[in-house]
Amino acid sequence: MSAPFPHFIIIDDSQLDCFIGEKIIQNTGTYSSIKTYTQATDAYEHIKNSAPGPADAMTIIVLDIQMPVMNGFQFVEAFELLPEDIRSNYAIFMFSSSINESDKNRLENHPCIRKFYGKPISKEIVSSLVNAV
Template sequence: MRPNYKILIIDDNTIDQIVTKQLLKKTLDITDVSTANNGKEGIQWLIDHGKSFEESLIILLDIKMPEMDGFEFLLEYETLPEELKKETQIFMLSSTLDPNDITQAKNNKYVKTLLSKPLPIKEFGEMIYPDSSPK
């Protein structure tokens, strides 16, 4: 049986949020998707929702955002209680070509991998459902 996931998209681009939500829903049948417009809202979402949900959490995190970018989010995320970070996977999702961003993402202990926008849904599905292929 495939695990249930709750997804939190942290991205300041509304179009990217909509496209990612549709890809998740239509291809992987994931409908429990929330959004935050920057890292600050993402941290607040985690604090507000804590572990009030049963499923594992996947965060799709953009790098370049106003107010609090993806790397600033990761610094703040590190200070959160372990209870909030338990069973959470973070995938950075960005269109960056900056080698410093790529290296920083790959070297962060909380980041599972860096994916290019738009979300490569087949590759993502294989990562989160390694024992089954997407529908």
């Protein structure tokens, strides 16, 4: 029996980018659920307070870098402090419309970031995310 489709969490301060990402993921049909957050702090609180799920119920986090209050890297730094039984249920993929060299270098310091993608998200990218977990 194959593993169930992953859950998705989209974290982006742009409501439009959250909406578009949700629609694209829905159109692929390869998801169990989708949650969107325009504040990374809200997403972090949700993850921190959720009970660890079964190992085969992976959640893909689509994470924007440039956000107010808590940016993508601050989210990752907080995420990395969570217990392993929570972290192991998530795969983080960073997204940004522009990436500078210092951000690229910072990606290497965080092994929990699986890969970086330029915006916008597409059906092809969603397929590669699903295949990566």
